[in-house]
Amino acid sequence: MSDHISNELSEEFKKNLKLFLEMRKGITNAKKLSLDAGLGETAVRDILKNRSTSPRLDTVQKIAVALGVGVHDLIPSLIKDSYKEIKDLRKEIKALQEELDNTYATLEDSLSAVKKRRKTSSTKK
Numbered sequence: 256m257s258d259h260i261s262n263e264l265s266e267e268f269k270k271n272l273k274l275f276l277e278m279r280k281g282i283t284n285a286k287k288l289s290l291d292a293g294l295g296e297t298a299v300r301d302i303l304k305n306r307s308t309s310p311r312l313d314t315v316q317k318i319a320v321a322l323g324v325g326v327h328d329l330i331p332s333l334i335k336d337s338y339k340e341i342k343d344l345r346k347e348i349k350a351l352q353e354e355l356d357n358t359y360a361t362l363e364d365s366l367s368a369v370k371k372r373r374k375t376s377s378t379k380k
Contacts, residue, residue: 259309264330268315269303271329275322283322292321 260268276283276299283291285299292298294317301307302314312326319326327334 258311258313260312260315260330260333262309264332265309267332268310268330269305271331272299272318273303275324275329279322288318288321292317294318 276285276288285303286296289296289298289300292314294314298307298314299318302310315329316326319329322329
């Protein structure tokens with residue numbers, strides 16, 4: 256995964272970031288939030304004004320911490336994408352396990368056949 260969030264997630268992040276700032280109007284502004292997050296004083300403003308089109312995930316994390324919320328509160332789709340990715344990985348693991356089980360069974364059958372041949376050939380001598 257890239258250090259930067261996708262454009263689609265970036266738009267979702269900006270939309271929700273604006274909502275959080277509106278809810279906290281008078282308490283937190285873009286400059287204060289940037290500083291509270293340990294970022295440059297224009298970082299949040301640059302994100303909101305599309306000067307930073309694809310913020311880094313660690314920047315999103317710092318902003319979430321400064322707001323006292325989780326990243327998933329700012330980018331709910333990130334969780335949905337993660338669950339889908341986990342579900343896809345589980346399917347892939349299951350398919351690989353089945354393939355491994357079949358291969359192992361085939362190898363065991365082959366080894367058993369070789370042992371039988373050896374026994375048969377040694378008893379004939």
